[in-house]
Structure formats: structure tokens, C-alpha cells
Amino acid sequence: QKEVEQNSGPLSVPEGAIASLNCTYSDRGSQSFFWYRQYSGKSPELIMFIYSNGDKEDGRFTAQLNKASQYVSLLIRDSQPSDSATYLCAVKTSGNQFYFGTGTSLTVIP
Amino acid sequence: GAVVSQHPSWVICKSGTSVKIECRSLDFQATTMFWYRQFPKQSLMLMATSNEGSKATYEQGVEKDKFLINHASLTLSTLTVTSAHPEDSSFYICSAPGLAGEKYNEQFFGPGTRLTVL
Numbered sequence: 001q002k003e004v005e006q007n008s009g010p011l012s013v014p015e016g017a018i019a020s021l022n023c024t025y026s027d028r029g030s031q032s033f034f035w036y037r038q039y040s041g042k043s044p045e046l047i048m049f050i051y052s053n054g055d056k057e058d059g060r061f062t063a064q065l066n067k068a069s070q071y072v073s074l075l076i077r078d079s080q081p082s083d084s085a086t087y088l089c090a091v092k093t094s095g096n097q098f099y100f101g102t103g104t105s106l107t108v109i110p
Numbered sequence: 111g112a113v114v115s116q117h118p119s120w121v122i123c124k125s126g127t128s129v130k131i132e133c134r135s136l137d138f139q140a141t142t143m144f145w146y147r148q149f150p151k152q153s154l155m156l157m158a159t160s161n162e163g164s165k166a167t168y169e170q171g172v173e174k175d176k177f178l179i180n181h182a183s184l185t186l187s188t189l190t191v192t193s194a195h196p197e198d199s200s201f202y203i204c205s206a207p208g209l210a211g212e213k214y215n216e217q218f219f220g221p222g223t224r225l226t227v228l
Binding site: 034043046049090095096097098099100101102103 | 159205
């Protein structure tokens with residue numbers, strides 16, 4: 001398995017705050033990077049993907065990628081209780097395979 | 111578009127029996143599908159890559175004789191857990207990658223199958 005590392009958490013933030021999730025990966029050949037949200041007993045849901053260095057924004061979510069540091073992050077602005085879930089970082093290899101991190105559990109406190 | 115289904119959604123079986131899980135791409139063709147396993151409070155672990163018309167590629171540590179994969183058509187891949195034991199109890203998820211256009215970078219997941227081996 002390609003190594004994808006995340007802080008397992010749990011991470012707790014108050015409603016309206018910014019939640020910051022981090023991920024590092026070991027395979028420099030990784031092409032694309034994804035953030036998924038997973039609720040207990042359900043399949044992952046795609047939040048967004050990024051493949052170029054820098055920031056990519058989609059609504060309240062911003063993904064940041066630094067390939068030199070092999071680091072990708074996800075910022076959630078104006079966090080809502082419905083954002084409480086496990087967030088999975090995934091990397092896509094040249095073989096089109098996806099490898100997932102261990103996930104970070106996020107709780108947004110009303 | 112790009113819907114993946116799995117059947118069954120849950121199954122309970124006795125130790126020593128075999129269980130087959132189906133993964134179907136409903137509105138697109140998938141030459142490749144992926145099988146994952148997820149234990150409670152752990153992440154998705156890639157088990158194998160299923161290739162239509164050829165042998166599956168297994169990740170290191172995954173027993174190919176225990177987890178039989180058949181990708182018989184462009185819309186169907188099956189995972190058979192042979193001689194299942196309690197330690198095989200897990201959440202099994204399949205996925206298929208988008209192949210073209212804006213879907214190229216996406217991975218479409220099935221809803222998962224909860225296997226419990228007694």
C-alpha cells in the first residue's frame with residue numbers, strides 16, 4: 001500500500017470556525033489528490049480533488065497542495081454540525097489506483 | 111450518471127462458507143474496478159484491482175485464493191470470499207474510475223457490503 005498519512009483526531013471545532021485537515025503522502029509519482037467525507041456505515045463521498053500546486057476553492061472548502069512537501073490539506077470554513085464526519089485523504093497513482101489515508105474524525109460542536 | 115451498485119448490501123454467513131459480492135456499473139462501462147475492505151474505525155484498504163477480461167491484481171498481503179475476483183463483463187465484477195472466517199467480517203466497497211472528460215479524476219463508489227461471519 002502506498003503510504004498516506006493523516007492525523008486520526010478526533011478534531012473538534014465550534015460551529016462557524018475553520019477546520020483544518022492535513023495529509024502527507026509518500027509516493028512522489030502520485031498525480032491527483034482527493035478529499036472524501038465518510039459517514040459511519042456509508043461509502044465515501046467526494047468533496048473535491050486537486051492536482052496542481054496551490055489552492056483550489058469550492059464553496060466553503062479549500063484544498064491546498066504542495067507537491068514538493070508531499071502535503072495536501074483541506075480547510076472547511078464556517079463549519080457546520082452537518083460537517084461532522086470522517087474525512088479521508090486519497091491519492092491517485094499513475095496506475096489509476098486510489099490509496100486512502102487513515103481518516104480524520106471531525107466533530108463540529110453547535 | 112456514473113452509478114455503481116453492490117449486492118447484497120449486507121450478508122451474514124457461517125464460518126467456512128463462501129460469499130459472493132457483486133459490483134455493477136449501472137450507466138457506464140468499467141474496464142477496471144477496485145475492491146476495498148474497511149474494518150471499524152479504520153480507513154479503506156485497497157485489496158485488488160479487477161480488470162475486465164484478465165486476471166485481477168492483488169495488493170501485497172491479500173490472499174488471491176481466498177478473495178476470488180471475476181470481472182466477466184464491462185459492467186460487472188464479483189468478489190467471492192471463500193471459506194469465510196470471523197476475521198473476514200468487514201465492510202467491502204467496490205469502485206470504478208471515471209474514464210474520460212470531467213469524470214476522469216473521479217472514483218465512483220458502490221454503497222458497500224457489510225459481511226458478518228459467525
